[in-house]
Amino acid sequence: MAQPLGSEARAGLKLISPTAIYVILLLAVPLATVLIYSVLTGGRGNVSLPITIENYAELWTKAQYGYIMLKSLLVALTVTFITVMLAYPVAYFVSFHVKPERKSLWLFLITIPFWTSYIIRVSLWFVILGYGGIVDSALASIGLPPLNVASYSLLSIVIVLAHAYAPFAVLPIFVSLEKVDRSLLEAGQDLGESRWITFLRVTLPLSMPGVIAAALIVFIPTVGDYVTPELVGDGKEPMIANVIEIQLLKLQNFPQGSAFAVASMLMVGIVSVLFVLWNKRYIGGQK
Amino acid sequence: MKKAPILKGYTLFYLLFLYGPILLLPIFAFNDSKVVAFPLKGLTLNWFAEMAADQNLRTAAKNSLIIAFSVSSISTILGIFAARASVRYNFPGKAPIMGMIMLPLVLPEMIVAMALLVVLLSLGIQLSLFTVIVGQVLICTPFAVAILTSAFQSLDRSLEEASLDLGETAVSTFRLIVLPLVMPGIMASFLICFTISFDEFIIANFLGSGKPILSVYIFGQFRFPAKVPSMLALGTVLVLFSIILLGFAEYMRRRGIAKAGGKDSGGLL
Numbered sequence: 039m040a041q042p043l044g045s046e047a048r049a050g051l052k053l054i055s056p057t058a059i060y061v062i063l064l065l066a067v068p069l070a071t072v073l074i075y076s077v078l079t080g081g082r083g084n085v086s087l088p089i090t091i092e093n094y095a096e097l098w099t100k101a102q103y104g105y106i107m108l109k110s111l112l113v114a115l116t117v118t119f120i121t122v123m124l125a126y127p128v129a130y131f132v133s134f135h136v137k138p139e140r141k142s143l144w145l146f147l148i149t150i151p152f153w154t155s156y157i158i159r160v161s162l163w164f165v166i167l168g169y170g171g172i173v174d175s176a177l178a179s180i181g182l183p184p185l186n187v188a189s190y191s192l193l194s195i196v197i198v199l200a201h202a203y204a205p206f207a208v209l210p211i212f213v214s215l216e217k218v219d220r221s222l223l224e225a226g227q228d229l230g231e232s233r234w235i236t237f238l239r240v241t242l243p244l245s246m247p248g249v250i251a252a253a254l255i256v257f258i259p260t261v262g263d264y265v266t267p268e269l270v271g272d273g274k275e276p277m278i279a280n281v282i283e284i285q286l287l288k289l290q291n292f293p294q295g296s297a298f299a300v301a302s303m304l305m306v307g308i309v310s311v312l313f314v315l316w317n318k319r320y321i322g323g324q325k
Numbered sequence: 326m327k328k329a330p331i332l333k334g335y336t337l338f339y340l341l342f343l344y345g346p347i348l349l350l351p352i353f354a355f356n357d358s359k360v361v362a363f364p365l366k367g368l369t370l371n372w373f374a375e376m377a378a379d380q381n382l383r384t385a386a387k388n389s390l391i392i393a394f395s396v397s398s399i400s401t402i403l404g405i406f407a408a409r410a411s412v413r414y415n416f417p418g419k420a421p422i423m424g425m426i427m428l429p430l431v432l433p434e435m436i437v438a439m440a441l442l443v444v445l446l447s448l449g450i451q452l453s454l455f456t457v458i459v460g461q462v463l464i465c466t467p468f469a470v471a472i473l474t475s476a477f478q479s480l481d482r483s484l485e486e487a488s489l490d491l492g493e494t495a496v497s498t499f500r501l502i503v504l505p506l507v508m509p510g511i512m513a514s515f516l517i518c519f520t521i522s523f524d525e526f527i528i529a530n531f532l533g534s535g536k537p538i539l540s541v542y543i544f545g546q547f548r549f550p551a552k553v554p555s556m557l558a559l560g561t562v563l564v565l566f567s568i569i570l571l572g573f574a575e576y577m578r579r580r581g582i583a584k585a586g587g588k589d590s591g592g593l594l
Binding site: 055062067068124146150158204264269283287295302306310 | 444
């Protein structure tokens with residue numbers, strides 16, 4: 039630093055240093071290590087020089103890696119779309135049709151399931167959808183044939199993920215709907231627009247930042263989900279996280295696993311940036 | 326308020342979808358049958374008895390409590406430092422440092438776990454409950470920072486200035502004025518981190534090297550059909566436990582906002 043730090047800057051840095059040092063040592067350094075490993079050569083459990091781009095070349099040429107990434111992307115985007123579509127009317131209802139003093143109670147009700155054991159919820163779906171499980175036995179008791187949903191691995195993964203991350207989507211949409219200036223809606227209707235047109239032309243565009251934030255919040259954890267494909271999909275349809283585990287832990291191929299992890303992060307990053315850019319359009323229009 | 330029967334009906338249906346699987350927990354936990362399926366057979370407490378007698382389960386629960394208690398304490402302390410610094414001071418590198426602290430919120434958990442694991446393995450560090458704690462603190466700290474930031478933001482700066490003017494030192498001002506006012510935020514942060522850690526699976530599984538930890542144990546047991554009913558009994562207990570904990574956290578958060586004279590602006594997230 040060329041100029042000496044002011045007393046405020048020093049006090050601030052001193053105060054944040056325990057947390058900063060913790061995340062630098064235990065998050066930044068490990069992430070950097072993965073980045074470095076991804077361009078090294080290596081076999082079982084060790085890495086060595088020289089630096090190479092072979093690991094990335096293999097990701098590019100071997101179809102299975104591209105397939106896994108594309109599949110994870112499609113599953114995550116499908117889940118995101120379903121979750122956001124299902125959540126919007128709920129957020130709209132709580133924002134526009136619930137008395138102000140009751141709103142936080144409704145939000146609390148919606149968020150509770152999210153805080154109750156994730157592993158129990160996902161495992162429950164395994165019992166619900168599984169062969170001879172709750173859905174099929176309920177159908178059998180009223181004389182219908184079994185659906186055997188669990189045998190469609192991807193479908194059951196989508197159902198379970200859409201359920202697991204549902205509450206994530208409601209909150210950001212709710213927050214953006216709360217910010218919509220109610221007088222604009224009256225103006226729209228005074229000018230002779232129907233309620234539906236007012237919604238399409240005023241409310242929906244104004245709430246888009248919340249919708250896109252919701253999409254992002256659902257997309258990131260679903261694309262990296264490990265438990266659901268492993269348990270509900272019975273490991274038959276591995277997604278990114280499962281392949282990272284296989285490469286790094288089971289095969290102990292650190293460079294290849296690291297390269298796959300970096301490439302996946304890059305993919306997640308690119309999709310997230312696209313979401314954010316899309317969002318900019320609406321935020322820009324609001325001012 | 327305008328009435329919207331269709332929207333309201335839809336919302337109630339949505340809540341049913343959210344709660345459906347959880348409502349099945351007690352139904353089948355009390356059902357007198359080894360098979361988790363309809364039709365229901367009759368009432369029993371056997372599954373709760375089997376759960377209570379399971380020695381491995383007790384070890385796993387004890388380990389989970391140790392981990393959750395350590396993680397929530399450390400994360401909340403680290404969160405206090407970061408939230409206080411970011412609300413109160415401007416300093417160079419603030420944005421990248423805060424970004425790094427909050428990063429685990431937008432990073433798939435598997436990446437955090439694997440990056441840390443690769444380093445631990447390369448350094449030859451033995452995996453243990455301690456490594457799980459270290460990893461989960463990374464995941465919980467962003468939540469602690471988010472909760473505590475809003476607690477520190479709703480703090481009236483003039484109260485601190487008054488205390489300093491009246492001759493208290495910076496440290497005693499923090500202890501006597503700031504700490505009591507943000508205490509509800511600290512409690513909420515502790516409880517939320519406790520819940521997240523208690524429930525966390527990925528880091529517990531990969532950085533725990535097969536040590537019995539509750540979430541990992543549950544994940545394993547669901548693969549054995551004979552074990553499922555007692556796991557449902559356990560699930561019933563856990564759901565009750567976390568609803569009580571969350572209700573308490575929400576109560577604390579609201580009391581904190583009311584105390585600082587602010588306005589309630591939403592739920593826990």
